[in-house]
Amino acid sequence: MATLTKPHILVFPGALVSHTIVTLNTIYRLLDAFTVHLLVHSSKLTLKHIESAGFDTVPITAGDLIIDAILQDGELEDWIDERDRPFGDFYFKPTLSSLVNKALNALEVKYGQDTFKVVIIDLFFTQTYDTYRAHGMKVFLIFTAGVAFFDLFQTVSKETVENDPDGLLTIPGLVGRDGKLVEFINVDLVDITSPMAAAIMGRSVWDRVDGVIYGAGCIPLEGAIRDAAPKRDTPSFFAGPVCPEWFLKAVEGDENIRAERLKELSLEQQASIEFLDSHPKRSVLYIALGSGRFFSEQQCKMIHATVTRLHIPTLFVNRSPQDSAALFPDADPSKFRVVKWAPQLDVLAHPSVRCCFSHAGWGSVTESLLSSIPMLTAPVFGDQFIDAKWMEALGTSFGHLSINPRVHSNRTPRFPENADSKLEDLLESVYDQKQWEEKRKASLEIGGRMRMVALGIDGTRNREIDSLKMDLMKICC
16 A cells, blocks of 8 residues: 555546646645545546646655556547547546546545545536545545636526526626626626536535635636626635746746747647747737647638738638648648647747737636736637627737537537628738737736736735645545
């Protein structure tokens, strides 16, 4: 039986890279007080996420962060790209709870019957709560999207979305730059109508957990939302923003940090930075729809034609299953560089980037804010429409191109009929210096406050993490 000296906690992260990175952002701040065990489906994919996101691997070699496979027979150990398997193939089968139970039994044999007294678990896996409790553990949920979306899942019903899709809703505490509540439409919560949402949120999550960690939550940006929410007995903690320290210093202009970071990148990743190096300051449009979303072939060709016509240097991340050469046969790589994967933090910290055109996933939104890069968005589904509209109200985004498809779990954005002219108008705004400076000013103000939190200067995140550690320590000891 292995012997550990610090209290130990178990963590069951989500499968998607964005969920894993947000979870890692939290647990890396717990390693000084706890030995953390990651219960994962694929050690290889988890290590890939850790390294690609710029997290230090020293805690792994030091034994402070231990990776344990959920399946001892290694069935999923060849899973190194999350796109290779449909998400539900592993995580939403009825067998998941039995697999977790088997893994917990093995961990208890390896480390001791009473080793694990608390688990930090991704929101997606509510169906396993009872399994962990049967092994004597307290359950802390980690939520990886915006704080506003968590409570909306608790308060807006499937019937409301389906029967009154265009009805307006506001979120207490969520205001724009003018201080007024931002209005959304019910169908922006179309994900609530999905079977997956029913499985996850079958009954109030607040009543089923011992604590809620907002893994990407940042008090200067979202603290007012928590303050305005109904008071609950279950404690909550803001662990964001999500980013490594080198990124924050690079954004602040530390060129030595950027140069050192470049040495750590793969040749594929360096290609993106070399492209940015070849263009003037604040000139490049960066386009990326996250790890699991992509533009259709027609949309790709329209975007390429538009930026080419407007002479806009563009770095385009193609996560489509279609080959880049087939999508962009006439692209000039010196002006329109296509990559399969870009080191997003390195890109956003680069002085050549003018605007980030993303799907408005919460990770991309907060990374753009932290880097003070104005946004343009093409939300695909769910909370992305809420994120996109809020950023416009805050004055950090030029607008959104896509329209709500009114279906859940879409893979590509839905463009309006006049998408080509709308995109051209939006890009002309991006490259209008006066309009860009206005968006840049708002982005600098918000991003500056967020960076102070991330660097621990204002103390808010440190207090939240310290409170989380105290609660976990009481359970473990």
